Amino acid sequence: MAAKQEIKLEIQDLTKIFGRRRKEAQKLLENHHSKDEILEKTGCTVGVNKASLKIMKGEVFVVMGLSGSGKSTLLRCLNRLIEPTSGKIILDGIDITNVELEKLRQIRRTEMSMVFQHFGLLPHRTVASNVSFGLEIQGVKENECRKKALDVIGTVGLDGYEDMMTGELSGGMQQRVGLARALATDPEILLMDEAFSALDPLIRRNMQDELIDLQEKVHKTIVFITHDLDEALKLGDRIAIMKDGLIVQIGTPEDILTNPANDYVKAFVEDVDSSKVITASAIMFKHPERIMDPKDGVGLAIRVMKKNGINCLPVTDSNNNFEGYVHIDTVVKHKKEGGHTLEGIIDPEVPKCLPDTPIADLLPLVISSDLPIAVVNSKGKLEGIVSKPSVISEITGEDVELQEKTVEEE
């Protein structure tokens, strides 16, 4: 974070209550009734409950919480897409809670722009005219709009796509358009509501990296909403955690991980960080189908592979030192050429990892090779084998369900 800290955006005791009987609901809230009680008694939903935050210039401030915890509501109060019930919003030291519509529009046009979870693009317009939408609204001339649009389209890596319709693009590319649109008006603040949540895991990670790179260049103040701790840890200079409309903890990623303020945060930290915490040893097969010895016969190796429907086997010496894999085609060829044992045809160039490698780091190995990963400890002994599907399903979480479902169907 910057040495000289300047508060860019601040909220004080911000409360948003949805529903008709807001006054009553607010009284109950003052008396520390819970969100559920208030809903039951008045029919009002507490969106945000007395939230106070100071967001520094140039920082990436992440707001995290489960679904319904009030993240989107909080974010929309910042540019008053949702009018707060009470509390203050202060931008650059100026209270904007009650500024009139014309001034508010000016702030939205020049000071802050927004990126949406489902992109919020205009399907009847091209990429370029989507990107220049904010400028067009301000009455900027058409050729200037176009020039600026092409400029930011380059920044987000979409050169050449400017005249396509947005519906023809993939999700990741559509969100780049969303990001470009937000950058086109040169705002100081970017409000991003689960901007990457609708993307596939890999694309999502790419976009996170690119946002980090971009931020190095543009130094915006970014308020980023997510329900994903990994994303929060990766992007956030500071993180606020929300529950039922309340902000339960604000701190740096380290603070949150090492000193969770309460059980809610602790549970969050435990559950979500799985791919960084879970290691190869937790998901490996400790007893692969068969481990071969270099002195084993080729016939045996072929039979084992055929029986199990696999095309390679790990080989260790009698002390369990890992030697490599034998592949079905080399074994067959070797047999034809009159070889008897596996010696001489063992392939040592196979994907390997340590037992305590986090599974997040196995992903590159899985992508670059079709072979299973050998888990080999620091003494060179084979501890187990990790298959490709188990890594992917562990990381995405969704694939596990998918696989189980298809199995049930069969």
Add this chain to the structure above:
Amino acid sequence: MYKLPVGKFFESIIDWLTQNLGPFFDIINSILTGIISTFETVLLFIPPLILIALMVVLAWRIAGKGVAIFSIIGLLLIHSMGFWEETMITLALVVTSGLLALIIGIPVGIWASRKDAVENVVRPILDFMQTMPAFVYLIPAVLFFQLGKVPGAVATVIFAMPPAVRLTNLGIRQVQKEVVEAARAFGSTSQQLLFKVQLPLATPTILAGVNQTIMLALSMVVIAAMIGAGGLGGEILKGITQLKIGLGFESGISVVILAIFLDRITQAMGEKSQNKK
């Protein structure tokens, strides 16, 4: 049993209106007469064969070859059966009242889409209007405007308006919430939101409403022959009352051809705007 004076109640409302708003109705009467007769004059001034050619070109450009071929055959058939003049009178009335229904209905739909309170008032009125049998509209129209084309047009405007209001409202409300939020987040005024985002995205739905309105207008204009609106409806009425089966049949076919022509063209406009999206 006690008879509720519902009929009396409406009678007295209408009495009051005719007595107090007489001049107002006179103005409407002369405006409508002007518009209808302008359309009629133009449509009847152009020689039938040239007008048929123009209509066929229009059908081709908007709806494609199939509809164009149908139009050639259909319109020539009408002409050769000797119903061209009646068909044009009917068309003039449909166009006048259809356009008026849209000019009133679409803005009301926009208004309803922006204010829940308006929607809550408008919706039951539309429901009521749509469940009323068509010829009930003829009664107040006759009381205010006597007999002829004007009361026919007035009844038609009212009868044909509901789908324009309904589908405009629906189309705008269906625009994705995030897209609307995005427009607002970038500082759109409510007019910019309407014209740059909501209306373009709602166009296919609104055009579906236009199609329905035009079709309702045609059906009502035929019924309006009962109060002297003339045109094809008048011929059908003659066919029924004088038991002239041939006449009724021929004019009926003419109505069907005109209906298909109008339907295909307005439908194709909707489809075109959908593809552009």
